[in-house]
Amino acid sequence: MSAGAFAEQGADLELVGIQKRFPGFTAIERLDLTIPAGSFFALLGPSGCGKTTTLRLVAGLEEPTQGRILIGGADVTDTKAHERPVNTVFQSYALFPHMSIIENVSFGLKRRRIADAAGRAHEALRLVELDHLAQRRPQQLSGGQQQRVALARAIVNRPALLLLDEPLGALDLKLRRQMQLELKTIQEEVGLTFLHVTHDQEEAMTMADSVAVMNKGAIEQMGPPAELYESPRTVFVANFLGQSNLFSGDVVGSTNTAITVDAAGARIVVPTERARRHQGRVTIGVRPEKVALHREAPRESAQRNLLGPGHVIDVSFSGVSTQYLVTVPGVGTLTVFAQNIGSGPVAAEGAEVWVSWDVAHGFGLDDDAESAPRFAADDDTETIAVHRREALVAELEER
């Protein structure tokens, strides 16, 4: 970015065929991603899925093995970190401990020789309501305040693209909610493009316009939060983004609008348009809050899938709702969320119950529950370094 100039608005980010290999493993297999200017985009995934590596590639702190990175249409793949129109709010904040807050915030402006660095820095501090602490050192601030300073230090530069690397991870729940709202407000105010990396699905859904769920170095599904939640495409998305009740079975019948799946004797109907595969062995599912619990066998209906009778094996009351675990012989265990509209749980442990849900709420997935591994691989940069160190130590001890 040229000296003395600000980005007028956010810029598109485009990742084309990105691959990142570290010695001994591949962090990102193949990644194509376009983030439109001015949007709040969340990259969601478990630790080690490659999301932080993606962010570091965009920031210029790592070099891709293959592929191109474009910001606002300009290829920045070979541009050094300090020349990219990008700023990062680091997970650890990384505020310089030897500088005061105001020196931290004006650091980037001074490097780019922007006029009135101090004035702009104070303005940015006022935005995060910390201008009265400008002369303090970072160590003298609380975690939440440090986080806001880190945010001010990044946005004061008006980057075309702001990268957020789990910046709310270290905050307690209340502060986190508050910061989520503030971040969203600031993003709307300044109109920058935000790329937010997080493992917190709730955070991603509340803040972002669109969410990409990443797993094992690839994007599994991308879209607006509601779409991702209501119709997940893969087992991973179904389980990572909220909870799901999944069933596997063969397709035994299909009409124009729906397919029928035989899950261990139980017939479950899923709308064709919400199912990814329409024949053979498929995995289908439904969200726990869509499932209703019945104390007596309800009447069969074409509009509802009905399972039962089964038994309640666990009841956990959490105030707003109650979570029931229901075992249906042959089919497996289902989770049911019920709002506490009456008072207290409606079924006790061991009670005989039926479960049902609206056919329209079911979804069919791309892959099988059995083939998806339970744990994601730990293959982010830091873990690899630790692994390598451990391997070397082990090697030393063998001799």
Place this chain on the structure above:
Amino acid sequence: MAFAAFATAEAQTQAPKRKSRIALFLLLPGIAYLVLFFLAPLISLLLTSLQAPREFGDIGQFDYAFNWQNYTAVIQGYLPHILRSFGYALASTVLALIISYPLAYFIGVKARRRPMLQGLMLVLVIAPFFISFLLRTLAWKQLLSDESFVITSLKALSLMAPDAHFTGTPFAVIFGLTYNFIPFMTLPLYTTLERLDTRFLEAGSDLYASPFTVFRKVTIPLSMPGIVAGTLLTFIPAAGDYINASRDFLGGTETQMMGNVIEANFLVLLNYPAAAALSIILMAVILVLVGVYVKRSGTEELL
């Protein structure tokens, strides 16, 4: 003593509030040691430095007096040596810092993910300690003498004048001092750089700072505690050193430092008051220099 000024900044924070008899009792051996082996000799040295020659006495016979003229006499007589000592010490400290910093940076930061290499390099830095530094300095005298391979080759290549020497010159003394004190510079630098959080460097480059600016604005300030400790550990002993500058080692008549003068006054000239006065001056100057340096470097919040 010099380190008292260095340590106070961090020691103050967690002082116990309650006086404890047990703590006092536990401190006794330490206090006794300091009184016996530090305070008593220091007072004795101070008294010696003010002694006057005995009337009609032999050489080396002095009486207690308040002969402060000893100080003006040694300053007048040995000013070049005093200036030379601090000049050489400063030069070798700067050289040691220039050589050690990249080395310590490599071991502490670049080799972090390669513990084998890190360990090997640290051993290489410490290994010279396994041999007496007298022997090592003597070895350098051999290696750099007029008949040595190094010097004859340099002369054959016309890189040195045919009648030039290396030993006996200020360069040889500064070289010797630098060589001998490099580990004292490298190790404290390594311990600070080993803990240097590279995320600060990434944050710097994310905020438009070029690699050189990151080094100047982030790496150097964050490694200040190591730089301060290393320079003190090099400068203080180098200023008082008398081995490297000695004629028996790398020095000559024109390179004598305070240590050599003190040695000569004590052991050859038997002028004990002059030697004592010089020792006190050396200590006082170091104390003042170090005090000012530590105050000015402002490393309190990083310690």
